[in-house]
Amino acid sequence: MIEPQEALQIVLEKSPQLEAVEVPLPEADGAVLAEPVVSDSDLPPFDKSAMDGYAVRSADLARLPADLAVVESLPAGTAPTRPIQGGTCAKIMTGAPVPEGADTVVRVEHTEPAGAGRVPCSERHSLLQGVRILRSDLPRRNICVRGEDVRKGETVLEAGRVLRPPEVGLLASVGRERVRIVRRPTVAVLATGDELVSVSTVPGPGQIRDTNSWSLLACCRRAGVEAESLGVARDTLDHLRDRIARGIERDVLLVSGGVSVGEWDLVPKVLRDLGVAIHFATVRMKPGKPTLFATHGRGLVFGLPGNPVSTIVGFHLFVLPALRRMMGWVDPAPPTVAATLAVGTEVRGNRTTFVPAVLRREGETWVAEVVETRGSADLVGFSRADALLALEPGTHPAGTRVKAYPLGV
Ligand code: AMP
Ligand code: MG
Secondary structure (H helix, E strand, C coil): CECHHHHHHHHHHHCCCCCEEEEEHHHCCCCEECCCEECCCCECCCCEECCCEEEECHHHHCCCCEEEEEEEEECCCCCCCCCCCCCEEEEECCCCECCCCCCEEEEHHHEEEECHHHCCCCCCHHHCCEEEECCCCCCCCCEECCCCCECCCCEEECCCCECCHHHHHHHHHCCCCEEEEECCCCEEEEEECCCEECCCCCCCCCCEECCHHHHHHHHHHHCCCCEEEEEEECCCHHHHHHHHHHHCCCCEEEEECCCCCCCCCCHHHHHHHCCCEEEECCECEECCCCCEEEEECCEEEEEECCCHHHHHHHHHHHHHHHHHHHCCCCCCCCCCEEEEECCCEEECCCCEEEEEEEEEEECCEEEEEECCCCCCCCHHHHCCCCEEEEECCEEECCCCEEEEEECCC
């Protein structure tokens, strides 16, 4: 039996980072970038108004209010045709290029319409619509200057970055329709157990519905990985061998059930028969003592205990980090936060116990409220939790600082 930390270390050591592949932009979200990305242009590509208002020369605003003639109107997407000269301005919308000659955009709230007759300009301008500037904004204040975010040729994203929506947007803004990422692993999910029936079946005597295939598929999807279900294997050597042999063709096989020491827990034997190397099969933790980890070439196999809560806990603590390591995450260990116990609790036995809890914020600290459940089969209770607390055996009074693993991250 090994400690959970040691188990995680073994898992991470044996999880290979996968090769780089090129994917279209929509598939990049959640993946790790496998190449540095440079900008193909200055961003912004031109001096751009950050406000709806009027592009003016600040020299014209020495005395306020100031009446100016509006020489043109510039919605976003248009190019200015007329430079701004003394006494004139252009109406400008957010995102439009600032015309030559203008050094300031006065926001529309600081102006009011002025009649053409009041415009003290040349004959030609006096025919134009006028505007009265009531307040000045600082020169350049409302202008995003060409190249101020990034210069053409500059690196905008380094290899190794996890791509999230802002990075995906950034890739689009520098013209990357395709991008090299670390390949995501292919995953197969196999439930085992003669008692299991499908979701659409009303369980007969002694039967229960297969829960774990669905929760594991959902866990994988949240991890950014598409998993394939291999259905339910019966507790026979032949059936298990057939399904597991298919499963180990994938980068990762997740088996639920059949890994403890019961007479029908045949998964370890089948794995050995198929030449899969088992690295550990019991971990000093609760739930999840019978958690198995094995490798087959570069492929990984996890045997998670069948109780629905244990399966999800095992996924979170061991499978998710493995998937992230394969996908190129620099720091794939499950994130933890320090929390304070709201109510004292006692942990019996001799194993690190992962206790379902709800985290809430109190000022600067996270406070953890233990969620009472009826054990590792109780998905009803567990579904109310949003974190796991790692507690050693013993008494933990209210106020104790504990390590919490937020779930769903
Ligand atoms: P096992 O790990 O196979 O000994 O199973 C432990 C417990 O989990 C038993 O009560 C099983 O019926 C239950 N179990 C195993 N697999 C599943 C599954 N896929 N969905 C729901 N419960 C399961
Ligand atoms: Mg079983």
